[in-house]
Amino acid sequence: MLDDLAAAGADLRSDMLLLDQQLCFSLNAATRAFGSVYRTALKDLGLTYPQYLVMLVLWEHGELPVKRLGERLRLDSGTLSPLLKRLEATGLVARERSPQDERSVIVSLTPAGRDLRDPARAVPRHIGAAAGLSLAELRTLRELLTRLTANLDAAEA
Amino acid sequence: MLDDLAAAGADLRSDMLLLDQQLCFSLNAATRAFGSVYRTALKDLGLTYPQYLVMLVLWEHGELPVKRLGERLRLDSGTLSPLLKRLEATGLVARERSPQDERSVIVSLTPAGRDLRDPARAVPRHIGAAAGLSLAELRTLRELLTRLTANLDAAEA
DNA sequence: GACGATTGAGTTGTGCGCAATTGAATAGCG
DNA sequence: CGCTATTCAATTGCGCACAACTCAATCGTC
Incomplete structure (x- = not known):
């Protein structure tokens, strides 16, 4: 089959297959x-990598319901609920039912959670250096990944 | 410090920080x-995505010790051992101690495991279509990811 | 207002990923 | 040869990710 395509001078399809397989590995x-790398960089802060991502969203937005958090991070309540309980247990985050809609739970930063932002600023610097890619390359990478995700999500639905 | 750089007209570094954060999200x-997408595509085959990756390596190499499998997939025995036990339980894979070196375990395909290769060929085609990126873009993406991984691993060590 | 459908969190069960440890087999050195 | 150090797989413990489900609150329609 591969030979047939190669013989036809159009191994574009088989290239696609190989690339896809290599892509899932890479x-x-x-x-x-x-x-x-993030794990070691976050060790001092007492955060796991997914917890750090949640904190990034909260540092940016201040407070928001679990639903929005999940949309932003592409995570569902099955993942977020226990993660947020752990963040609450370490005193970085508070959770309370919305008065407007008793179904939703508002996640907000505690003072300790806010204070963690400053020491956390060192982390992306460290990662950026370790990545060893140019700004243009990082931009390209992010753009391709974003489009890939959008396409895959659209195809899934 | 960020202000210093911005004042110098070079917010390249802060761009880097923002990009890095967006990159970890994307x-x-x-x-x-x-x-x-892989999960749904693999459902009929009875494989999880990580199990499929293991099978891909085995389909390519025939048989190899757990160590080599881990190097290829960037996984350690803590992940592979239970995964391989599950693949063994479903009858796709066999495990046996190497006679040359009793420490290492050779993983090989059973006939059922080999037979799964043909129906599995439909999977990457499906994913390739869902990805919705050009061949050139996929190539670029793979290349950037590979270099990123190499750089990060080097920085880690 | 009553009621079925929908929405939002949470829980349970399964599997992945990794750090740390164990234990057996091998290699290397004196 | 004997002894230590290293290597390899397996195990344990913890956290993440997701499917399937439960349950309460809300919405829509009548």
């Missing part, structure tokens, strides 16, 4: 390598 | 979106 490897 | 989102 995407997974990159995510875990990224996570690994 | 990288995570993309990985999970990818995994989600």
Whole structure:
């Protein structure tokens, strides 16, 4: 089959297959390598990588319901609920039912959670250096990943 | 410090910080979106996404020790051992101690595992279509991810 | 206002990912 | 040869991710 296509001079499709397979390897490897560097960088802050991502959103937005947090991070309540309980247990975050809609839970920063923002500023600097890619390359990478995610999510639905 | 740089007309560094933060979001989102599409595509085969990655390596190499499998996939025995036990339980894979070196375990395909390769060929085609990126873009993406991983791993060590 | 449908969090169960540890087999050095 | 150090797989413990489900609150329609 591969020979047939090669013989036809159009191995574009088989290239696509190989690339896709290689892409799933490299995407997974990159995510875990990224996570690994973040993990060591976040160790002093007492945060895991996913917890740090949640804190980033909260530092940006101040407070918001679990639903919005999940949309922003592409995570559902099955993941967020226990994670937020842990963040609450460490005193970084507060959770309370919205008075307007008793179904939703508003997640907000405690003073300790806000105070963590400053020491956390060192983290992306460290990662940026370790990544070793140019600004243009990082931009390209982010843009491709964003489009890939949008396309995949659209195809899924 | 950020102000100093901005005053110098070079917010390249702060751009880097923002980009890095956005990159960790998009990288995570993309990985999970990818995994989600693979999950549904692999449902009929009875494989999870990580199990599929293991099978890909085995389909390519025939058989190899757990160590090599882990190097190829950037996974350690803590992840692979239970995963391989599950693949063994479903009858796709066999595990046996190497006679040359009793420490290492050789993982090989059973006939059922080999037979799964043909129906599995439909999977990357489906993902490639859902990705919605050009061949050139996929190539660029893979290349950037590979370099990113290499750089991060080097920085980690 | 009553009621079925929908929405938002939470829980449970399964599997992945990693750090830390264990234990057995091998390699290397004196 | 004997002893230590290293290597490899497996295990344990913890946290993340997701599917499936529960339950309460809200919305829509009548």
